[in-house]
Structure formats: C-alpha cells, structure tokens
Amino acid sequence: AQTVTQSQPEMSVQEAETVTLSCTYDTSESDYYLFWYKQPPSRQMILVIRQEAYKQQNATENRFSVNFQKAAKSFSLKISDSQLGDAAMYFCAYRSLTSGTYKYIFGTGTRLKVLA
Amino acid sequence: GAVVSQHPSWVICKSGTSVKIECRSLDFQATTMFWYRQFPKQSLMLMATSNEGSKATYEQGVEKDKFLINHASLTLSTLTVTSAHPEDSSFYICSAREQGVRGTEAFFGQGTRLTVV
Numbered sequence: 001a002q003t004v005t006q007s008q009p010e011m012s013v014q015e016a017e018t019v020t021l022s023c024t025y026d027t028s029e030s031d032y033y034l035f036w037y038k039q040p041p042s043r044q045m046i047l048v049i050r051q052e053a054y055k056q057q058n059a060t061e062n063r064f065s066v067n068f069q070k071a072a073k074s075f076s077l078k079i080s081d082s083q084l085g086d087a088a089m090y091f092c093a094y095r096s097l098t099s100g101t102y103k104y105i106f107g108t109g110t111r112l113k114v115l116a
Numbered sequence: 117g118a119v120v121s122q123h124p125s126w127v128i129c130k131s132g133t134s135v136k137i138e139c140r141s142l143d144f145q146a147t148t149m150f151w152y153r154q155f156p157k158q159s160l161m162l163m164a165t166s167n168e169g170s171k172a173t174y175e176q177g178v179e180k181d182k183f184l185i186n187h188a189s190l191t192l193s194t195l196t197v198t199s200a201h202p203e204d205s206s207f208y209i210c211s212a213r214e215q216g217v218r219g220t221e222a223f224f225g226q227g228t229r230l231t232v233v
Binding site: 033035037042043044045047050091095102103104105106107108109 | 148150154158159160161162165207209211213221222224226227229
C-alpha cells in the first residue's frame, strides 16, 4: 500500500522569503501523480501543483515549484516570495495510475504561517 | 477549472436522525466521485469511492450501512449519514474526477461541516 509522509506539522516563513515543505512517499508503482494541495481556513482544497512521475523535469507554477526525486521518493514544495495569502494547510497527495481506482492518498499536512 | 459544488455547507442535526449531503459536478461529467472525512487539524481520510451506476467501494473500517453513498448520475453523488451520532460530527469533503480524462486531477467541493447534537 502507498503511504505519504509529511514530517513538518508546522512551518513559518517571513513575508517575501522562501520556504520548502517536505514530503516523502512510498510506493512500488512506477506510474503515478503527485500533488500539492492548499487548504485555507475556508477548507476549500485548492490544487497548487502537479507532477507526473514519468517526467524528470520539476513542475513549476509561478512562485511554486517542486523538487521531485523519484529514486528517493521525495517531493518537496518550494514557495518563493511568500505572501500572507499563502498561509494555509498544505497537503501532499499521491494518486495511483495503475490501480484503476484513481483515489488520492494524502499526507498529514503542514500548516504554513507567513509572518508580516 | 472544473467546479464541484457541495450542499449544504454546514448542517446541525439531532442524534438519531439522518443527514444527506450532495456533491455535484457543475460543468463536467464525473465518472468517479470520492468522499473524504476530515477531523479538526487532521488529514483527509478517504471513506469511499463511487462510480456512476454501481455500488460504492468503501475503505476498510468505514461502515457502509451507516454512510450510504449513491451515484445515480454523472453529475451527482450523495452521502447519507444514517442514525447520526455526535461522533459522526466532522467535515466531509467530496471530489470528482472528470470522465474519460486520464491523469486529470480530482476537483474538490467546498466541504460540509456536520454537527450532531
């Protein structure tokens, strides 16, 4: 069974600075997707970034980028030029492409605080 | 992006009654919908996966007779919490996967906060 681990329950970053959130996962599959989701106080899950496992190039979305290390099963999220609106819970998620269920497995989350 | 609407956003019910939560995909057809439960300050735990026109697949430990899931159309799935008790109080979130599109991420509803008194 697949597992997703986020070892940082809480992180803080100064506004305009850069922060990296860690995520590791365990799987025996070779074809899968990895995601970072943001959950602000409204509780609405918002997709931040997605990475296909077969792509070696790290995904980027504006101020958000990932460091995907497939062999190490690591998938960290870097937020550059942090803004107050980035404060939220961040969840790392794994989605199988071979099991046929397309279900997501979420990590326990990291609460990000942005300090003004 | 695709929109998933959940209704109601919050509900308070008396112990012993049943509550129905709706999950609708507004601008796409959802082959598969997922139901999650989230306790305060915790992660999302998958409860069940529902496919249109077939029985839902429940995760281990989830009582299928208590959490009834119906996916009668490609745009609507419902979760009914039967004979609700205070321990069922939680935040319930649905997500939907678009039909026929491999690799597309699932889109999430805004969640339903259930309080059983």
